[in-house]
């Protein structure tokens with residue numbers, strides 16, 4: 137039992153009849169971390185979250201959440217977690233507030249406390265005016281916000297969010313994204329899945345795991361994953377005169393008056409070479425691959441097939 141970790145997963149497997157939805161994954165999440173789980177449709181993200189939140193039983197493996205064994209001590213696990221599941225969990229024929237109260241009471245909360253917390257979140261998500269509207273009359277985005285409020289009202293320490301911004305417009309997405317970053321700032325632990333890679337980059341997540349066909353094919357901090365997948369260094373340099381191609385070593389990708397974008401094999405060597413030239417450097421930038429570049433590469437299996445092992449990028 138590891139009381140210091142928010143989540144410990146060891147050799148988790150979930151096999152359905154025809155598919156290995158989760159195929160021997162291991163990872164852990166520290167308290168206070170924002171952990172992103174990425175992967176194409178069917179990669180196994182939601183199945184993993186369902187098992188961690190005690191909604192599905194694993195085929196095998198060891199899982200601890202909030203220091204409790206998920207299979208042996210589900211009650212204590214549930215007390216410590218909040219879940220925004222992939223499928224919105226709300227009753228259509230109840231209003232927003234009635235739903236929130238219903239779920240809050242399941243946590244043993246007093247109505248006054250539920251109402252107080254509900255008001256805080258519904259106002260924050262700009263949906264307080266709709267508290268008495270039936271869920272059946274709401275748009276997808278409105279339901280998603282109510283669903284999020286419902287999950288947060290019991291004030292959980294560990295929060296699982298399976299595509300919480302699905303169906304939200306860009307303004308609401310930003311709102312929720314900033315809000316989640318704020319939750320992490322309060323010391324809460326967050327497990328987050330999304331297909332919006334841009335969000336992951338903006339949220340400054342602590343750790344990313346990329347799943348493919350039930351396996352974790354890459355795990356680490358965003359910058360470590362980027363470093364790992366960096367094939368060649370791409371540099372943008374602005375100088376007081378235009379450099380000629382025989383003055384620098386590398387593949388010139390773009391060039392304009394005093395500007396050069398160049399792919400270099402060894403950044404240190406490039407810096408040494410350029411410092412020996414009679415030229416003034418006005419600006420210098422080393423470009424990183426975007427998460428999207430990496431994600432597409434992994435999802436297409438380029439890095440995975442030949443290695444077939446998890447790429448455990450240093451933490």
Ligand SMILES: Nc1ncnc2c1ncn2[C@@H]1O[C@H](COP(=O)(O)OP(=O)(O)OP(=O)(O)O)[C@@H](O)[C@H]1O
Nearest residue numbers: 152153155157175176177178179180181182183184
């Ligand atoms: N109850 C089930 N019975 C049979 N197969 C299932 C069941 N639930 C999930 N699967 C299968 O397990 C695999 C993983 O599904 P999962 O929902 O975990 O993927 P995901 O990564 O969340 O995908 P998405 O991005 O589309 O939400 C898929 O092949 C899916 O068809």
Ligand SMILES: [Mg+2]
Nearest residue numbers: 181182183222
């Ligand atoms: Mg899913």
